[in-house]
Amino acid sequence: MWNLFLPDFYVNDIFEIDFDCLRKKNIKAILIDLDNTLIPWNSDEIDDKLIEWIRCGKEKGIKFCIVSNNLARRIMACSKKLGIPAVTGAFKPGKKIFLKGMEITGTSIKETAFVGDQLFTDVLGAKRIGMMAILVKPISKNEFFWTKIIRRIERRIIELMDRKGLLSKF
Ligand SMILES: [Mg+2]
Incomplete structure (x- = not known):
């Protein structure tokens, strides 16, 4: 049960993700959440650092695909700006959206990593x-009213995992 919420890695932001380490673990693709993972919630702030991060990942042989529960129109606009594909029409934590993502990246479950900021949708x-x-960690504190409530429970679980020494950095 615990294992379903336990991330393999816990980082402050996407820039702490070590592409070389992932490649050594035979990871060839990253499915990635959009809001509060890649960019602040409901914004379209895309800066050079983010573009450079994606370029660096691609150069190391990592494919990317956005997997988000937000509106298709917004997801596709960000996908275009970032130059990476996106999945729409299915929702996390359902399995279908992850399978659709892997269809786009052409990788197996063991060759794919998921990056996101929420325990109950992304990690689960x-x-x-x-x-x-x-x-x-979520980029900004702005989010849906409902997500803010869920965050309180999430924080308790993450603190507990941390105290038990279960969280790993790169
Ligand atoms: Mg998110």
Whole structure:
């Protein structure tokens, strides 16, 4: 039960993700959440550092695909700006959206990692199908009213995992 919420790695932000380490673990693709993982919630702030991060990952042989529960129109606009594909029409933590993502990247579950900022959608969804999960701290405090409530529970669980020494950095 615990294992379904336990990320393989826990980092402050996406820039702490070590592409070389992932490649050594035979990871060839990253499925990535959009809001509060890649960019602040409901914003379209895309800076050079982010573009450079994606370029660097691609250069190291990592494919990317956005997997988000937000509106298709917004996801596709960000996908275009970032130059990486995106999945729409299915929702995390359901399995279908992860399978659709892997269809786009052409990788197997063991060759794919998921990166996101929420335990109950991102980490749970990835772990349910046996995929590596990387949890990042949310970029901004702005989010849906409902997510803010969920965050309180999330923080308690993360603190507990941390105290038990279960969280790994790169
Ligand atoms: Mg998110």
